[in-house]
Amino acid sequence: MKLRYIETEDCGAILEVASDWWGSNYSSDMFSKWFINHFRETCLLAEENGKMIGFIMGFLSQTKPDEAYIRIVMVDPAWRGKGVGRALYEKFFKNTEVLGRNTIRCVTAPRKKDSITFHARLGFSIEPQEQEIDGIPTCLNYDGRGGNRVVFKKLLHN
Template identity: 75%
Template structure:
């Protein structure tokens, strides 16, 4: 497996697999060339034999100078459980660490039990919240669209 920075010309290929890998229709401005041009240093792609098998997109917080944020991660279902996600996260941690960031934050939906377990194995802690959903602390209306999210924090 090779991990490299996402390039603007990768955007079309990412758009082509995103909905299939996500399991439902998924569209985002992050998959555009402008996003990659501005956040390339924290956007990584995993390949095997030249074929994209996963990616991670994040950014350095402008408001919190010691933090980075992982916005989205997608892995080809054929490669789930084979270390692709771990490798992408570890490379992301290195990228943001050399830029002076020592805290990484991210979120997932509480119904995504595999994602919650993965983040916990990766050393993230679930941040306390006032609400719970199926036994997990959740932030209600996290993204301003009435959704609930499990909020994670990892100190590097």
């Protein structure tokens, strides 16, 4: 498996697979050339024999100078459970650490139990919230559009 930066010419291929890999309709402005032009160092793609098998997209916080945020990660369903996601996260951690960040944040939906378990295995902790869904601390209306999310935090150094 090869990890590399996402390039602007990869945007079309990402758009083509995003909904299938996500399991429902998925579209995002992040899958665009402008996002890659501005956040290239925190956007990585995994390939096997020249075929895209996963990607991670994030950015460095402008407001919190010690933090980076992982916005989206997708892995080809045929490659899940084979270390692709872990490799992408670990490379993201290294890249953001070099760029002076020590805290990584990301979210997932409370119904995505496999994602919650995966993040815990990578050393993320769940941020406390006033509410819980199915016993999991959950930020209600996280995105301002009604989306509830489990909020994760990982310190690269203690």
